[in-house]
Amino acid sequence: MSDAIRSPNDPPSARQPRGTTAPQARGNSGAQPRSSSAGAQPRASYPSAAQAWTSIEPVDLLLVDDRTEDLLTLAHVLAGPEYRLQMARTGPEALKRLLEQDFAVILLDVVMPIMDGFELASLIKQRERSQGTPIIFLTADDANLIQIYRGYSLGAVDYLSKPLDPDVLRAKVRIFADLYRKDRRLERQSEALREGERREREVLLTELRHAAERRYLHLAEAVPLCMWTADPRGNLTYTNRYWNDYTRLPLKDLHGTSWIAAVHDPDREGCAEAWREAIASGQPLEKECRLVRGSDGVPRWHLSRTVPELSEAGQLIGWIGTHTDIEEAKRAIFARDEFLSIASHELRTPLTALKLRLQSVLHARDLPEKAQHRLDSAVHQTERLERLIENLLDVSRITTGHLELEPESFDLAEMVQEVTERFREQAARGGTVVDLSAPAPVMGKWDRLRLEQVATNLLSNALKFGEGRPIRVVVQGNAGQATLTVSDQGIGIAPENVARIFHQFERVVGHRTFGGLGMGLYIARQIVQAHGGSVEVDSAAGKGSRFHVILPR
Ligand code: ADP
Numbered sequence: 001m002s003d004a005i006r007s008p009n010d011p012p013s014a015r016q017p018r019g020t021t022a023p024q025a026r027g028n029s030g031a032q033p034r035s036s037s038a039g040a041q042p043r044a045s046y047p048s049a050a051q052a053w054t055s056i057e058p059v060d061l062l063l064v065d066d067r068t069e070d071l072l073t074l075a076h077v078l079a080g081p082e083y084r085l086q087m088a089r090t091g092p093e094a095l096k097r098l099l100e101q102d103f104a105v106i107l108l109d110v111v112m113p114i115m116d117g118f119e120l121a122s123l124i125k126q127r128e129r130s131q132g133t134p135i136i137f138l139t140a141d142d143a144n145l146i147q148i149y150r151g152y153s154l155g156a157v158d159y160l161s162k163p164l165d166p167d168v169l170r171a172k173v174r175i176f177a178d179l180y181r182k183d184r185r186l187e188r189q190s191e192a193l194r195e196g197e198r199r200e201r202e203v204l205l206t207e208l209r210h211a212a213e214r215r216y217l218h219l220a221e222a223v224p225l226c227m228w229t230a231d232p233r234g235n236l237t238y239t240n241r242y243w244n245d246y247t248r249l250p251l252k253d254l255h256g257t258s259w260i261a262a263v264h265d266p267d268r269e270g271c272a273e274a275w276r277e278a279i280a281s282g283q284p285l286e287k288e289c290r291l292v293r294g295s296d297g298v299p300r301w302h303l304s305r306t307v308p309e310l311s312e313a314g315q316l317i318g319w320i321g322t323h324t325d326i327e328e329a330k331r332a333i334f335a336r337d338e339f340l341s342i343a344s345h346e347l348r349t350p351l352t353a354l355k356l357r358l359q360s361v362l363h364a365r366d367l368p369e370k371a372q373h374r375l376d377s378a379v380h381q382t383e384r385l386e387r388l389i390e391n392l393l394d395v396s397r398i399t400t401g402h403l404e405l406e407p408e409s410f411d412l413a414e415m416v417q418e419v420t421e422r423f424r425e426q427a428a429r430g431g432t433v434v435d436l437s438a439p440a441p442v443m444g445k446w447d448r449l450r451l452e453q454v455a456t457n458l459l460s461n462a463l464k465f466g467e468g469r470p471i472r473v474v475v476q477g478n479a480g481q482a483t484l485t486v487s488d489q490g491i492g493i494a495p496e497n498v499a500r501i502f503h504q505f506e507r508v509v510g511h512r513t514f515g516g517l518g519m520g521l522y523i524a525r526q527i528v529q530a531h532g533g534s535v536e537v538d539s540a541a542g543k544g545s546r547f548h549v550i551l552p553r
Pocket of ligand 1: 508
């Protein structure tokens with residue numbers, strides 16, 4: 001049996017196709033060994049496929065020839081476990097195969113109908129994926145030099161003439177197949193290396209994550225405030241030591257939203273409702289409520305904060321809840337308010353008596369002019385004191401929920417005009433122009449004295465902080481609401497301070513520069529809100545302020 005058909009599946013030598021195995025096979029270099037006949041035994045330098053490649057990973061070869069018998073001969077010569085052979089009879093068929101998979105070597109007949117070998121090779125080389133695949137051209141004609149050079153310019157790697165020498169063919173294919181295997185091995189090794197590095201990085205990251213989680217846990221255990229975490233739906237996932245010690249709620253009972261059980265009875269429903277809303281909206285929650293201390297059952301005021309925990313992509317991954325004990329602060333505020341309430345009541349009685357005495361002396365006959373002048377000033381100072389004390393009393397009325405309104409029907413435009421007139425003289429002394437626009441009556445049912453208080457506060461602030469520039473007061477009304485706007489062109493308020501100025505005793509100016517106790521706007525807003533209205537402010541530092549009171553009619 002000839003060497004060309006030694007494979008176990010090989011057909012008998014009689015069926016060997018014409019012209020494919022021949023005494024002569026030519027390599028492009030001419031340095032390849034030549035076989036003298038189709039039936040020659042393998043040379044020592046080319047071990048048989050069965051001997052050398054049985055344990056070698058098979059690679060794919062693409063055989064392209066329009067002649068079936070030539071294809072079969074190639075298949076016979078290259079048969080063996082080291083190759084998987086794919087065959088194509090036309091260029092388009094070969095291209096289709098190349099779209100489906102990669103090949104170690106392509107054996108390409110030069111002379112084919114539809115698309116010749118060079119055309120096909122040029123298309124193969126244009127495709128990035130198949131660009132590097134070695135091509136061995138096969139031709140039955142005597143390849144002339146020009147054809148050979150054309151083959152090389154397309155990046156072909158070898159060129160063989162038919163009839164082929166099986167040994168030479170096998171040797172050439174083996175070299176490229178070997179190279180292909182080495183490339184694959186290298187690719188696999190570097191992939192394994194990359195995979196190893198990736199795993200190492202993952203391990204490192206996991207370790208870092210665990211270390212960070214441990215630190216976070218230690219931190220949560222160390223802080224002197226109640227803390228817990230929950231999943232996105234609000235189900236508890238962790239409570240810290242402080243929480244467990246404070247509430248003494250059995251750990252086994254802690255699940256879902258059971259932390260609510262620690263909230264003092266009267267505050268519980270409000271807290272649960274606010275928490276449900278926070279979960280639904282994904283928004284942070286801040287609420288004051290009393291938590292019952294487990295050791296003695298005493299409720300203590302806490303500032304409860306729950307903030308959403310977001311992933312890097314901004315997705316809600318859980319909640320962090322903290323409860324800061326504010327019992328002492330609450331008591332201090334309560335003591336302050338109580339003291340202010342008592343002090344203002346205590347101060348008011350002697351002050352009223354003092355004012356009455358002064359007024360009676362002032363009205364006495366034949367008082368020297370100088371004494372009259374001094375008494376006038378003393379009465380004026382007692383009136384200032386009276387206003388301060390009234391404000392203090394109002395603050396304590398508001399904090400204890402005792403601010404009462406006495407509504408009556410009146411014209412807001414007329415009332416504001418009266419208050420403005422009272423200010424005109426004081427404004428003129430400082431060179432400030434007060435411009436009032438109240439073109440039509442704005443009737444409504446409100447507490448007149450309280451709204452006078454509001455208008456007085458806004459006007460006196462505009463004078464105090466208006467830097468002597470013109471002040472504009474506007475009263476308007478429509479079917480649903482009445483509005484009072486007081487605008488100045490003075491020092492203005494920085495945006496970060498706007499919300500603060502409506503709180504008790506909050507001031508954003510130096511006490512030495514501008515007198516005041518920071519009660520006016522707090523009281524004004526509470527009065528307007530008690531009427532169902534609102535106070536808004538438009539301001540910027542150095543740009544003046546515009547206070548806008550809206551009252552329902
Ligand atoms: P007080 O005027 O006694 O300080 P208010 O409650 O009336 O108290 O005002 C609180 C603070 O708001 C003021 O101290 C001041 O800082 C700021 N403020 C109020 N009105 C104005 C205004 N028209 N322009 C600039 N700042 C103002």
